[in-house]
Amino acid sequence: MKIILTGLTLLLALSGIGACVHSAVYTxxxxxxxxxxxxxxxxxxxxxxxxxxxxxxxPVLMIHGASANAREFTFTLAPRLQEDFRVLMADRPGHGYSGRPEAAETLEVQAAQMAAVLRQLAPDQKAVIVGHSYGGAVALRLALDHPDLVDGVVLLAPVTHDWGGGGETWYNKVAGPPVIGPIFSQLVPLVAPAMVKGGIDGVFNPKDAPDDYYADAAIGLLFRPPSFRANADDMNVLQDELAAQQHRYPELSMPVVLFSGARDTVIDPSLHAGKIKHQVTGFELVKLPQTGHMPHHHHGDEVADVIRRLAADAMDQSS
Incomplete structure (x- = not known):
């Protein structure tokens, strides 16, 4: 029995070492x-x-959602705006190539990082803030905590409210804890990239995903163990973060435009868009009947037009 246990322990150790080597090579x-x-x-x-x-x-600041990075916008919205705007696309903390400060899983710290980008790269200017999905919650927190930096907010299939429990994915729950999480995250590069490549269409449903989306959006960066854990930490506390934030939306004094895909299967549009529209005075809802969770890919011209309008309105008010 002792020999068997020793052999199993050695096998597990070698498997763990192999996973670590693979994840390092993958990274x-x-x-x-x-x-x-x-x-x-x-x-x-x-x-x-x-x-x-x-x-x-x-300036226009774009904030990506969960499991993504700043490249999400480089081939969709940015080309439509770059002739007339200074477009800033930021990696959220721990995603892409951004570092992760203490308490980065909170919306307050995520918004503070975005505020620092504006203060350093676009000083003495206000910006239109664009947020997709999870990035919508960060965009709203940026407008709440740093209204001096914001001319308007454009939300793309955003998550805005606590949805009442449940819905968390099992892999985020496993990746989050301090002991098992780092071990599990080393295994992610072994299987996750192939699985996600096959499931991308579900996020875009009922539309088709753009050709080469996985590569153009650099989705593979997510499966580096630190990035995967950062994403898990963000998602594991999101409901509590939204529950604490959602009562503040009536404080927003700038215009807020929300693009909502009626066939979104990632979030419930009737919950998020349905609630915030009653809380913000300068609110506009753009309904997209045949669109899912990625409106900026299939309605990029409409989104860009709204950004232009908000920026023009802000300039008219300041002149």
Whole structure:
């Protein structure tokens, strides 16, 4: 029996070492394939990686959702705006190439990192803030905590309210705890990339995913163990964070426009869009009957037009 237990222990140890080696190789390869494309901004003891498009015009800050990074916007919205705006696309804490400061799983700290980007890269200017999915919650917190930086908010299939429990994915629950989480995250690069490539269409349903979306959005960066755990930590506390934030939405004084796909299967539009529309005075809801969770990919022109309108209205009011 002792020999058997010793053998099993050795086998597990070797398997763990093998997983660590594989994840290290995976990380090196995926970072070679998708290197950082932007500048690094120091904020609260951590770096924020910001991809820029356009050099002149009012600033527009874009905040990506869960399981993503700033490249989400580089081939969708940015090309539509870069001739007239300075587009800033930031990796959220722990995602892409941004560092992760203490308490980065909170919306307060996530918004503070985004505020630091604006104060350093677009000083003395207000911006239109664009947030997709989880990034919508961060965009709202940025507008709540730092209204001096915000001219308007554009929300793309956002999560805005506590949804009453349940719905958390099993892999985020496993990846979060301090002991099992790091071990589990080392295994993620072994299986997750292939699984996600096959499931991307579900996020875009009922539309088709853009060709080469996995590569263009550099989704593979998610499966580096630290990034995967950062994403899990964000998601595991999101309901509590929203429960604490959602009562503050009546404080928003700037215009808020929300694009909602009626066939979104990732979030419940009737819950999030349905609640916030009653809380914000300057609120506008854009309903998209045949669209799911990625409206900026299939309605990019409409989203860009709204951004232009909010920026123009803000300039008219300030002149």
């Amino acid at each position: 090196s390869n995926v970072e070679d394939k998708y290197p950082p494309k932007g500048t690094l901004v120091e904020a609260n003891g951590a770096k924020v990686h910001v991809i820029e498009a356009g050099r002149d015009g009012p």
